Amino acid sequence: MAKKEEKTNAMRMLDKAKLAYQIHHYDCDDFLSGTQVAQILNEPFEKVFKTIVVQGVSKSYYVFCLPVDKELDLKKCAKTAGEKSVEMVYKLDLEKITGYIAGGCSPIGMKKQFKTWLDDTCLKFDSIYFSGGKRGCQIEMDPKLLISFLHAKTASFTKH
Numbered sequence: 501m502a503k504k505e506e507k508t509n510a511m512r513m514l515d516k517a518k519l520a521y522q523i524h525h526y527d528c529d530d531f532l533s534g535t536q537v538a539q540i541l542n543e544p545f546e547k548v549f550k551t552i553v554v555q556g557v558s559k560s561y562y563v564f565c566l567p568v569d570k571e572l573d574l575k576k577c578a579k580t581a582g583e584k585s586v587e588m589v590y591k592l593d594l595e596k597i598t599g600y601i602a603g604g605c606s607p608i609g610m611k612k613q614f615k616t617w618l619d620d621t622c623l624k625f626d627s628i629y630f631s632g633g634k635r636g637c638q639i640e641m642d643p644k645l646l647i648s649f650l651h652a653k654t655a656s657f658t659k660h
Contacts, residue, residue, distance in 0.1 A: 508633030509609030521641040528636035531603040534568025545569035548629040551605045556583030563616040570658040580655045606633040616652040
């Protein structure tokens with residue numbers, strides 16, 4: 501009998517909303533960089549997104565999803581979030597804040613839904629990849645559906 505796939509919070513939420521997505525699994529015993537994941541999936545870096553959580557001086561948390569080969573511009577993030585400044589959340593604090601570990605942080609299914617932005621380049625694609633909520637698992641879906649589901653916005657917040 502085939503082993504039933506273990507669903508993550510992200511998958512359960514997408515299933516409940518009846519949204520179309522695909523799961524892609526890959527071997528991952530330890531943390532892999534986003535560019536390594538894109539290479540394993542045989543996808544261009546700009547189509548595979550990483551999820552980064554930042555905290556503003558107001559102590560509010562914000563989520564930014566960007567292509568794996570790009571770097572956040574924290575000044576642009578602060579301006580986008582309406583904060584004076586923001587700092588990235590430390591890897592060790594990520595699980596306490598989101599419920600996810602580094603390398604498996606999905607913008608969907610965090611302990612609390614934070615204001616979320618996707619890099620506006622996501623709209624160039626019919627589908628993008630992002631963490632499925634655990635290491636070794638990526639979700640592929642239409643970025644417009646993801647934006648709508650998360651009540652997210654798009655912006656430009658990467659270093660050029």
